[in-house]
Amino acid sequence: MVLSPVLGKLVSKRVVLASASPRRQEILTNVGLRFEVVPSWFKETLEKSSFAAPYEYAIETAKQKALEVANRMHVKHLRTPDIVIGADTIVTVDEQILEKPVDKQDAYRMLSRLSGKEHSVFTGVVIIHCSSKDNQLETEITDFYEETKVKFSDLSEELLWEYIHSGEPMDKAGGYGIQALGGMLVEYVHGDFLNVVGFPLNHFCKKLAELYCPPLKHTIQHIKHDSIPSVDTFESLSDGESESSSFKEHKGAIKLDSPSGVICNSENSSGVRTGSVVPLENQNGVSDSAAKVPSKILDLMDGFRASKALFVASKLKMFDHLKKKSPLKAVDIANEAGTSVCGTERLLDACTALGLLEKTPQGYSNTDSANTYLASDGEYSLHGYIIHSNDHLWPLFTHLESAVKEGSRQNHRAFGKKTEDLFNDYYQSQEVKQRFMAAMHSIARLTARDVATAFDLSEFKTACDLGGCTGALAHELIQIYPNMKVTVFDLPEVIANTSCFQPSEQRVASVTFVSGNFFTDDLPEADLYILSRVLHDWPDEKIHILLKKISAVCRPGCGILLAEMLLDDEKKNGRTALLQSLNMLVQTEGKERSGSDYRGLLEQHGFSKVKIKLTGNLLDAVLCVKI
Numbered sequence: 001m002v003l004s005p006v007l008g009k010l011v012s013k014r015v016v017l018a019s020a021s022p023r024r025q026e027i028l029t030n031v032g033l034r035f036e037v038v039p040s041w042f043k044e045t046l047e048k049s050s051f052a053a054p055y056e057y058a059i060e061t062a063k064q065k066a067l068e069v070a071n072r073m074h075v076k077h078l079r080t081p082d083i084v085i086g087a088d089t090i091v092t093v094d095e096q097i098l099e100k101p102v103d104k105q106d107a108y109r110m111l112s113r114l115s116g117k118e119h120s121v122f123t124g125v126v127i128i129h130c131s132s133k134d135n136q137l138e139t140e141i142t143d144f145y146e147e148t149k150v151k152f153s154d155l156s157e158e159l160l161w162e163y164i165h166s167g168e169p170m171d172k173a174g175g176y177g178i179q180a181l182g183g184m185l186v187e188y189v190h191g192d193f194l195n196v197v198g199f200p201l202n203h204f205c206k207k208l209a210e211l212y213c214p215p216l217k218h219t220i221q222h223i224k225h226d227s228i229p230s231v232d233t234f235e236s237l238s239d240g241e242s243e244s245s246s247f248k249e250h251k252g253a254i255k256l257d258s259p260s261g262v263i264c265n266s267e268n269s270s271g272v273r274t275g276s277v278v279p280l281e282n283q284n285g286v287s288d289s290a291a292k293v294p295s296k297i298l299d300l301m302d303g304f305r306a307s308k309a310l311f312v313a314s315k316l317k318m319f320d321h322l323k324k325k326s327p328l329k330a331v332d333i334a335n336e337a338g339t340s341v342c343g344t345e346r347l348l349d350a351c352t353a354l355g356l357l358e359k360t361p362q363g364y365s366n367t368d369s370a371n372t373y374l375a376s377d378g379e380y381s382l383h384g385y386i387i388h389s390n391d392h393l394w395p396l397f398t399h400l401e402s403a404v405k406e407g408s409r410q411n412h413r414a415f416g417k418k419t420e421d422l423f424n425d426y427y428q429s430q431e432v433k434q435r436f437m438a439a440m441h442s443i444a445r446l447t448a449r450d451v452a453t454a455f456d457l458s459e460f461k462t463a464c465d466l467g468g469c470t471g472a473l474a475h476e477l478i479q480i481y482p483n484m485k486v487t488v489f490d491l492p493e494v495i496a497n498t499s500c501f502q503p504s505e506q507r508v509a510s511v512t513f514v515s516g517n518f519f520t521d522d523l524p525e526a527d528l529y530i531l532s533r534v535l536h537d538w539p540d541e542k543i544h545i546l547l548k549k550i551s552a553v554c555r556p557g558c559g560i561l562l563a564e565m566l567l568d569d570e571k572k573n574g575r576t577a578l579l580q581s582l583n584m585l586v587q588t589e590g591k592e593r594s595g596s597d598y599r600g601l602l603e604q605h606g607f608s609k610v611k612i613k614l615t616g617n618l619l620d621a622v623l624c625v626k627i
């Protein structure tokens, strides 16, 4: 099965998986698809009786999940995704639809109904292509479903309760997980196993191939084996035909970028014309080698080149020049930036291939997302963080090997000085301080809304953002909770430099800036203490000192809101957070932690009712209350 042409076409797309299911994330990651995870907030409450067939219910639920995410990203984050994938898995037995059990009794009811019987598992999947026209979200929807039949053995009461007490049933349709302990309940499976686990990968890949590389009828290769029925293979999918009429006619198909491989149309010995994808280096008719192209690894090998191209184009303000005026030729940009024409042209072409710029015969222009995030003046600009990544993180990462060997930060190697205190480095020079604050500000602007709305905080009348830096989160909070007063508490060097980051038109009176060190000075009084990207800077010992101090000034009912990138419990998925944890290794004594890790730390200091929310944005949120 050759997926390279499809994946090649998706590489420059913003693909979003609208699902919190770790199984779906893993299945899609395994095939090399690159995507972001934005769990849907759609409540699965559609009226089941209004659907003629169970699969229609699963498809409609999947569609609503994905549409909710597409709309939210479009409206809230000004980031229209290109493709949103949604899925919903249900179990049906005796014409009843079973979803996830609400409690152990419900799990018992479900599992006893399944005992000794065959049932069906349906997963509905939708692929939504999104675009933005006149600021309106436009969608084209492709959907399908897959059915798998599963038979359970007769389950004794003892086995049933043993299984329920394992906790496994609770987040799974029908109350079991075939991929884990639940496998022991199963006598046979007819159909796609992964469909039961939550995502029918085989059908999905075929659907992607249909959408992105539809075959011409005469090129379909039928392979005949003695015992296996003839099948249409991915090998037959010709990229060259993606512009063909069958492609254009297909519902939901969109114009696609260039693929990562090239097509070699050839005649085989029996005269049948076949199309196959071969690596760029080898176009001499080697028909099946594409399956061996390790595109995921090649992408990772190239990753640093792509990052550096982005950093340099940002540093040279190329996206700013193009935001002011476009299209521009390489020579014009080189003149503006004071750079060589040949080097500038190569950089601009690379940025085009990376999906950051558009190129026409008239010259280069920014993509929408370059205008929003890469130009330095945008409300949600990431320019500050990109420059910080280039000037500060890049040198640190060149010493990652030493950091791994020694298990400690590398500031001395990267910058030639020993760091006694994490922030000493940042605040020694005005330039570095401003750069660091701009970096923190850009991430805070991008994430503040999702953090501020992760929970209903209206019961807290006052909040104190410890290490709140430029006040970006504080300003978002008073927008959402107009009665809230927020104090931003940070080091004197920071507070003295916040003025250039303040919004012009806000009710500034509701945000107060107070300087101090939260480890050594008294904390301002507040109903809610906020620690956003603070705890990840420190080892557990220091966190205990800080939480103990906060706990001492908290009245019962007061809370703590954490905003951090949360690792998954098994530390397997979520590459952004896992890479961020390496980032903490090279420069701090801290690390990223999971929601359970933070819960454990908070509970030791008298905080309970810990709620964890994965926002789908760069920072997740954890809320707890003092008892």
Ligand SMILES: Cc1cn([C@H]2C[C@H](O)[C@@H](COP(=O)(O)OP(=O)(O)OP(=O)(O)O)O2)c(=O)[nH]c1=O
Pocket (backbone or CB within 6 Å): 018, 019, 020, 021, 022, 023, 024, 039, 040, 044, 065, 087, 088, 089, 090, 091, 100, 121, 171, 172, 173, 174, 176, 177, 178, 179, 182, 196, 197, 198
């Ligand atoms: C039957 C079965 C289901 N499941 C899981 C797959 C799905 O994650 C879950 C069904 O619930 P869904 O509502 O389909 O998905 P979800 O709530 O996990 O995630 P989201 O709504 O954010 O997309 O049950 C298994 O993991 N193993 C199994 O054997």
